[in-house]
Amino acid sequence: MAQISILAEEKTDSLTSPAKIISLRIPKFNPATDSKKTWIDFQIPYQKWTTVLDVILEAKKYLDHSIAVRYSCRQATCGSCGMIINGRPRLACFTKISELDSDIVKVEPMKNFPIIRDLAVSFDRMFKTHKSIKPFVIREDSEITEKTTQLLQTPEEVEKYIQFANCIKCGLCNSVCPTMATDSSFVGPQALAQAYRYIADNRDKGKDDRLKIIDDSHGIWRCHFAGSCSQVCPKGVDPAMGIQLLRGYLLGFRS
Amino acid sequence: MRESHIMKIHYGTALAAIAFVAIHILMRMTQNFAESLEYESVIANYQYLPYAGMLEIILILLAIHGFNGLRTILIELKQGRTYEKAVSYGCIVAMVAIIVYGSRTIFMTSMGMV
Numbered sequence: 386m387a388q389i390s391i392l393a394e395e396k397t398d399s400l401t402s403p404a405k406i407i408s409l410r411i412p413k414f415n416p417a418t419d420s421k422k423t424w425i426d427f428q429i430p431y432q433k434w435t436t437v438l439d440v441i442l443e444a445k446k447y448l449d450h451s452i453a454v455r456y457s458c459r460q461a462t463c464g465s466c467g468m469i470i471n472g473r474p475r476l477a478c479f480t481k482i483s484e485l486d487s488d489i490v491k492v493e494p495m496k497n498f499p500i501i502r503d504l505a506v507s508f509d510r511m512f513k514t515h516k517s518i519k520p521f522v523i524r525e526d527s528e529i530t531e532k533t534t535q536l537l538q539t540p541e542e543v544e545k546y547i548q549f550a551n552c553i554k555c556g557l558c559n560s561v562c563p564t565m566a567t568d569s570s571f572v573g574p575q576a577l578a579q580a581y582r583y584i585a586d587n588r589d590k591g592k593d594d595r596l597k598i599i600d601d602s603h604g605i606w607r608c609h610f611a612g613s614c615s616q617v618c619p620k621g622v623d624p625a626m627g628i629q630l631l632r633g634y635l636l637g638f639r640s
Numbered sequence: 641m642r643e644s645h646i647m648k649i650h651y652g653t654a655l656a657a658i659a660f661v662a663i664h665i666l667m668r669m670t671q672n673f674a675e676s677l678e679y680e681s682v683i684a685n686y687q688y689l690p691y692a693g694m695l696e697i698i699l700i701l702l703a704i705h706g707f708n709g710l711r712t713i714l715i716e717l718k719q720g721r722t723y724e725k726a727v728s729y730g731c732i733v734a735m736v737a738i739i740v741y742g743s744r745t746i747f748m749t750s751m752g753m754v
Contacts (some may be wrong), residue, residue, distance in 0.1 A: 568716045600644045602724065607716060635644040636651075 404430035407482050409440050410491040411452060415502045425449070431482045437490060438466050438477035441504070453503035461619055464555030468504050469493040474557040474617045495560035511556050514576040518598055520583060523591030536588045549582035549627055551620040558614035558624050570603035574614035574624035577605055581627035584634065596634055605631055646708060653705040660698045667691070686749035699742040707735035 409429050412422040427444040438456055445452040457463040459478045466477040470492055471485055482490060498506035526533070558574040559565050565573055580599050584592045599605045605628060614624040633639035667685070668676045675681060685691050711731040715724050748754055 564716060568719065570719045571716075600642050602643050602715060603719070604643060606643050606647050607712070636648065 404432055407431050407440060408489045409444055410489060411441070411444065411503065412493055413451075413503055414494075414500060416500055433481070433483045435482050436478055437468075437470050437475075437480045437482060437485075437492065440482060440490065441477060441492065451503075453501065453505045455505045462553060464553035467495050467555040467557045467560065469495060469560070474560050476555060476557070476619045479619050495556060497560050497562065497565040498556060506556075508554075508556060511554065511559055511573065511575055514572045515554065515579060517572070518576045518580040518583075518595055519591055520579050522583065522586060522589045523594065524588065525590065538587065542587045545587075546582045546585040548622055549578050549585070552579060552582070552622050553620055555619065557617045557619065558622075561613040561617050563611050563613070564607050564609060568603060568607055571607050572599060572601070572604050574608070574628065577608070577631060578614075578622055578624035578627040581631050584631065592634070596631075599631065600635055605635065650705060650708050653701045653708075657698060657701040657705060660694055660701065663694065664698060683749060683754070686746065687752065689750065692746055692750040696743060696746050699746070700739055703735045703738045703742070707731040707738075 414422040456466040461479040
């Protein structure tokens with residue numbers, strides 16, 4: 386295991402407390418050239434507000450430019466920096482070092498996604514399944530015409546789907562789903578939760594289309610209700626509940 | 641057949657099997673448990689037509705439920721059009737074979753051929 390202990394030069398700031406040191410452990414792996422992962426340790430200083438993404442970028446900036454990591458907004462909105470941090474899928478930008486309660490931060494790429502390099506994984510399968518459930522409001526009158534009016538909803542109508550609209554497509558739910566690990570054709574909790582989001586929206590008229598799509602041999606019925614998808618969602622979405630509510634439609638308990 | 645129809649059958653057979661197997665177990669308590677498993681008692685059960693009918697129903701329910709469960713496990717383990725068709729038809733054939741063989745046992749015993 387390689388270890389890089391040269392500390393990045395920290396600019397001293399009289400307003401900040403002295404930085405502690407964290408050991409950041411990153412797997413280096415390129416599926417095109419490597420047969421196995423090589424773990425590299427970096428010693429990085431951090432403050433109480435430092436996130437895991439901050440230390441990864443610190444290591445990338447000062448110690449190893451070749452670290453591959455995907456990120457964008459740094460505020461848990463874009464869903465780009467999902468990874469396994471100390472054994473649990475989380476957003477790197479939404480996880481502070483101080484809350485991990487460990488001197489070692491071990492980061493790994495998300496499971497159930499093909500690795501592109503190091504921490505970057507391919508989202509192709511998730512985006513494909515997401516698109517397959519038609520993630521948009523379907524209406525015959527959706528084209529803007531002179532007669533187009535607002536589609537007003539009551540707070541109660543919004544309440545039925547609003548938590549599912551918080552999905553940022555980070556893929557943490559898919560990475561932790563046990564069925565996704567074995568069934569390469571499974572539609573996955575992310576897409577199923579989004580199917581419920583649009584079916585529960587009273588402006589939408591595409592319920593039958595979507596129910597037909599998910600009522601497949603690799604669709605909604607392959608969920609075994611492990612519930613881990615709901616446990617790891619950083620936005621408080623409950624895909625497991627959405628899946629059970631969708632089953633209600635298919636079993637005739639809901640209309 | 642759509643997957644939701646298959647799963648309705650799956651859940652239905654599970655619920656019905658629980659009810660019938662409960663009756664089957666309760667019937668063991670009408671006499672001493674060890675005594676109820678003696679050869680003469682078992683043959684007598686088979687020759688009591690309503691009970692033999694219930695055993696036949698349990699056989700059908702559990703075969704349908706069990707082989708559909710096996711099918712779902714197998715298609716989750718591996719994917720592919722040919723493989724999935726083979727699994728589905730294989731499970732149907734195995735289910736029918738189990739029902740036929742079990743029914744043969746029930747009919748022959750209830751008709752005193754054993």
